[in-house]
Amino acid sequence: MSLANKYPKEVKQILSKYPPEHKRSAVMPLLYLAQREEGYLNKAAMQDIAKMLEITETDVAAIVGFYTLYHDEKAGKYRMQVCTDLPCALRGADQFMESLCSNLGIKVGETTEDGLITLEGVMCLAACDKAPMFQTQGPDGIKYHENMTVDKTMELIAALKKSTGEAK
Amino acid sequence: MAHILLRHRDIPDINKLEVYKKNGGFNAFKNAVTKMKPNEVTDVVKNSGLRGRGGAGFPTGMKWAFIDNKNWPHYVVANADESEPGTFKDREIMESNPFQFLEGVAIASYAVGANAAYVYLRGEFWQVAAFLDEKIAEMEEAGYLGRDLFGKDYSLKIHTHLGAGAYICGEETAMLESIEGKRGQPRVRPPFPPAVGLYGKPTIVNNVETLTNVPLILANGADWYKKMGTADSAGVKIFSLSGRVRKPGNYELPFGTTFRELIYTHGGGVQDSHKVKAIMPAGASSSLILVDDDKILDTPMDYASVRTLGADLGSASVIVVDETVSIDWLINKTMHFFRHESCGKCTTCREGTYWMSHITERIHEGHGKAADVDLLLNVARQMQGKCLCALGEFSTMAVVTGIERFRKDFDKVVKA
Numbered sequence: 001m002s003l004a005n006k007y008p009k010e011v012k013q014i015l016s017k018y019p020p021e022h023k024r025s026a027v028m029p030l031l032y033l034a035q036r037e038e039g040y041l042n043k044a045a046m047q048d049i050a051k052m053l054e055i056t057e058t059d060v061a062a063i064v065g066f067y068t069l070y071h072d073e074k075a076g077k078y079r080m081q082v083c084t085d086l087p088c089a090l091r092g093a094d095q096f097m098e099s100l101c102s103n104l105g106i107k108v109g110e111t112t113e114d115g116l117i118t119l120e121g122v123m124c125l126a127a128c129d130k131a132p133m134f135q136t137q138g139p140d141g142i143k144y145h146e147n148m149t150v151d152k153t154m155e156l157i158a159a160l161k162k163s164t165g166e167a168k
Numbered sequence: 169m170a171h172i173l174l175r176h177r178d179i180p181d182i183n184k185l186e187v188y189k190k191n192g193g194f195n196a197f198k199n200a201v202t203k204m205k206p207n208e209v210t211d212v213v214k215n216s217g218l219r220g221r222g223g224a225g226f227p228t229g230m231k232w233a234f235i236d237n238k239n240w241p242h243y244v245v246a247n248a249d250e251s252e253p254g255t256f257k258d259r260e261i262m263e264s265n266p267f268q269f270l271e272g273v274a275i276a277s278y279a280v281g282a283n284a285a286y287v288y289l290r291g292e293f294w295q296v297a298a299f300l301d302e303k304i305a306e307m308e309e310a311g312y313l314g315r316d317l318f319g320k321d322y323s324l325k326i327h328t329h330l331g332a333g334a335y336i337c338g339e340e341t342a343m344l345e346s347i348e349g350k351r352g353q354p355r356v357r358p359p360f361p362p363a364v365g366l367y368g369k370p371t372i373v374n375n376v377e378t379l380t381n382v383p384l385i386l387a388n389g390a391d392w393y394k395k396m397g398t399a400d401s402a403g404v405k406i407f408s409l410s411g412r413v414r415k416p417g418n419y420e421l422p423f424g425t426t427f428r429e430l431i432y433t434h435g436g437g438v439q440d441s442h443k444v445k446a447i448m449p450a451g452a453s454s455s456l457i458l459v460d461d462d463k464i465l466d467t468p469m470d471y472a473s474v475r476t477l478g479a480d481l482g483s484a485s486v487i488v489v490d491e492t493v494s495i496d497w498l499i500n501k502t503m504h505f506f507r508h509e510s511c512g513k514c515t516t517c518r519e520g521t522y523w524m525s526h527i528t529e530r531i532h533e534g535h536g537k538a539a540d541v542d543l544l545l546n547v548a549r550q551m552q553g554k555c556l557c558a559l560g561e562f563s564t565m566a567v568v569t570g571i572e573r574f575r576k577d578f579d580k581v582v583k584a
Contacts, residue, residue, distance in 0.1 A: 017327040022367055024349035028332055032291075053349070066351040066511075067332030069291040085253045086452055086501040087410040087487055123335065123505055124253035124452075125292050128408065128487075129416035135292055142294035 002048050003034055011052075024053050027063055031070055036139065039079070040071040068122070069137065076111040076118035078138040078160060080153075084121045087128035096132035097121060099150045104157075116161055136160075172404050173380050174420045176264035185306045188267040194312050196386035197274045202318050207233075209279040213382060215390035217402030222247055222338070222375030223450060223483040225401075225471050228382075234362035235280040236370040243371040244277045244285040245347070246379055249331055249338035251290055253505060254451035254485030257406040257418050258376035262289075262296050265380065266303045270326060272379030274313065275386060277324050280372050284325050288343050291332040300328050335509035339557050340373040342511065353513040354557040375483075377406055397423035401470035401481075411448075411488035412439045424473075428465035431488055442490040446574070449474055450482025452502045453562035455569040456495065478569065495574035496581050499566050500528040506563035517560030520551040524567060536582040545571045 004011045010033055018025035027049060034045040046060040053060075064070040071079075082100065084093045097108065097119075104112055104119065111118040127133045130146035134153075138160075145156060170178050181187045188194075200209050214229025235242060246269075250258040261269050277285045289297045304326050307313045315323045329347050331337045337346045341355035344366045365371020381403060385393045397403045401423035407430055410416045414436030421430065427447060431437065438444055444465065448454035457477045459465065467473050474481040489498065507525040512518045527544040530536045548564040555561050571578060 017329070019367065022348065025329075025347055027349040028330065028346070031332075032330065055349075059350075062351055063349070067291070067334050069332040085505055086498065087254045089501055090411045090487070090489070090493065091416075122333075123508055124251060124255075126250045126256040126259050126290070128254055128256050128410035128485075129418070141298075142292055144292075144295070 002052075003030060003045070004052060007033055024055055024059075027053055027055070027060060028067075031060075031064065035070060038074065039077065039138065040074050042072075069142075077116050077164060078136045079118045079120055080134055080136055081120045081122040081125075082134040083123070083125045083127070083131065085124040087124065088131035088133065091128075091131035093132045096148070096150065100153060103150055103154060114161070116164065117157060171420050172384055173261060173268075173377060173406055174265065174418065175268065182268075183264055183266055183303075185267065185303075185310060192387060193267055193383075194271055196383040197271050197278070197312065198318050200275055200278050200386060201320050201322050206279050206281055209275060209386065212386055212390050213279070216385045216393040217390075217397075218378065218381055218385060218393065219401065219471070220375055221377035221381075221405065221483065223252070223453070225481070228374065228378055231362060231374070232276065232280050232372055234360070235372060236363045237281070239363075239370050240281075241284070241369055242280050242282040243366040243369060244273060244280060244282045245340075245343065245366060245371055245373045246273050246285065246287040247338060247340065247343060247373055247375045248287050248289040248293065248296075249335075249343060250293075250376070251335040251338050252451035252453060252483055252485055253502075254410050254448065254487045255408050255483050256410075256485075257408050257483075259293060259296060260418050261376055261380050261406075262293075262300060266300060267307070268383055269376055269380045270300070270303060270307060271312075272382040273326055274324055275382050276372060276374060276379055277326075278322060280370075282372070283323050284327070286347055286366070287326065287328045288337070288347060289328060289330055290337070291330050294330065297328045297330050304328070334511070335505075336511040336557075336559055339559065342557070343373065344371065351511070353511045354559075356556065398468065398470045398472075400472040405469075405484050407469065408483075408485045409435045409488070410485070412442065412490040412493070413437065413488050414439055421469075423470040424468040426466050426468055427486070430469065430486060431465065435488070438488065438490050442492060444488060445491045445493065446489040446495070446498075447479075448487040448489065448566070449484065450480050451485035451487065452505055453482060453558075453565060454487070455479040455565045456489075456498075456573055458569075458573040494581070495570045495577040496528070496532050499570045500525075500532040502566045503528045503563070506559065510559065510563070514556035514560065516551050516554045517556070517563065520547060520555075520560060521563050523547055524563070528567070531578060531582055534581055538579070538582050541571060541575075541578045541582060 014029045050057045050060045133146040210232045218228040219225045334352045336342045337352035342352040346352040361371040394402045419434045444459045447457040503525040507521040510521045548567040
């Protein structure tokens with residue numbers, strides 16, 4: 001089903017932001033919309049957006065490949081993206097990441113067995129004063145979790161697991 | 169002193185339209201549209217001495233005056249990409265004092281004759297963008313945005329646009345490419361955006377903090393603003409303090425405040441009472457200031473004074489490094505960042521950051537030879553002055569100054 005049929009209101013609102021002769025500008029917000037449910041973009045979704053904006057599929061794929069928040073492969077329901085950049089690392093982010101890995105029994109880049117969490121290390125998230133911190137990217141968008149401990153993180157994961165179970 | 173930018177710390181609920189209005193909100197914009205010519209607005213900003221807060225420190229009013237009035241339409245783009253490691257000020261402004269920022273966008277738009285403005289937020293600021301969308305809708309409802317504002321022939325729309333995780337989009341021409349629906353890669357300059365910007369039209373790109381200054385400058389006058397800060401750097405600045413300090417956070421202080429006051433009075437001093445070893449005043453893009461003499465901490469933080477220490481103030485993202493940190497580890501971190509964020513357009517930066525990060529990794533992991541340190545320095549120096557944009561240039565800063573000023577840290581980890 002095409003994006004315009006599935007989310008008519010959202011697509012119209014996104015297109016209205018840009019001059020009609022420059023509708024290519026809508027590619028980034030449309031990609032977010034297309035990624036919303038599955039957490040990644042397949043070929044059909046990119047073709048659909050290319051057609052809507054009258055650009056080539058390669059143009060769309062180039063955007064997906066360039067920007068780190070678009071994904072062309074399926075991962076866990078939530079991507080847990082821990083900042084391990086310099087300011088966070090000066091406040092223990094690397095150690096936090098290590099303990100998180102051992103608690104979850106996975107390495108950075110891997111997904112938990114239940115398919116809930118993919119753990120990733122990312123660049124600065126502009127929350128350097130609240131390290132250790134991470135963001136979750138999932139069906140409900142992107143959320144920040146700041147001043148975290150491993151215990152608080154495991155509680156969050158348990159809550160996500162519960163809400164996912166209930167949704168099913 | 170009452171805050172000028174972080175006013176939510178003095179006035180609760182200033183993120184509510186009614187509260188913002190009660191505290192003088194939107195008067196400056198209304199006054200500009202109903203009583204001033206656009207160039208008069210630009211003149212006030214010019215006379216205030218306001219300089220861009222995104223890092224470059226370019227005089228704001230002068231930039232506005234560069235707008236090409238022979239080519240239309242015009243655009244304003246607010247740079248809310250905030251991605252420099254160590255910088256986290258714009259997010260606090262947008263989350264807590266959003267209307268003052270948006271009023272600044274509106275005033276800038278009127279001054280340069282733009283009827284459409286875009287706020288470009290980094291993709292991670294998903295929640296902030298949704299919040300700003302609500303605030304923009306409230307302003308439209310209240311008649312501060314839309315058609316024929318205040319009964320005058322001036323219309324304005326503000327839109328948010330989310331990036332998707334690319335540091336380079338903070339570079340203004342890469343940002344324009346990104347809004348145009350392309351990969352965020354910098355353009356060759358000149359022409360600069362005030363001549364050829366978004367969709368090839370004259371465009372003014374300003375940082376969030378810069379724009380947030382504007383409503384109060386208009387309300388209180390250029391002289392009021394100029395009285396704060398130093399002759400070279402007028403007004404106040406939000407210093408994002410991070411690293412090995414007890415109380416990291418944003419501190420709004422006049423330009424010219426010393427490092428000592430920021431780190432010890434406001435930041436509570438260094439963790440575990442260690443000594444300051446180095447300071448990065450402009451985030452990961454900084455030269456490393458060597459703090460081998462306690463007196464260095466008494467240097468005032470303004471553009472000119474920080475330069476005397478062989479560094480730039482940039483966006484004033486002050487990362488404090490103490491004696492427990494080895495500089496070979498530190499530059500391995502910054503190089504990892506720049507290698508990841510290099511957009512790949514120019515060869516110097518794409519290859520340079522790749523090879524530099526290889527060498528820093530080798531050195532940090534204890535596999536490096538003494539000659540590797542010289543090789544690293546050589547690569548960094550060869551890159552300087554040859555990159556398409558500041559990213560490549562900045563990636564060399566910590567490397568060059570790290571080796572020049574902290575050579576012992578490298579000698580300790582390499583094989584003879």
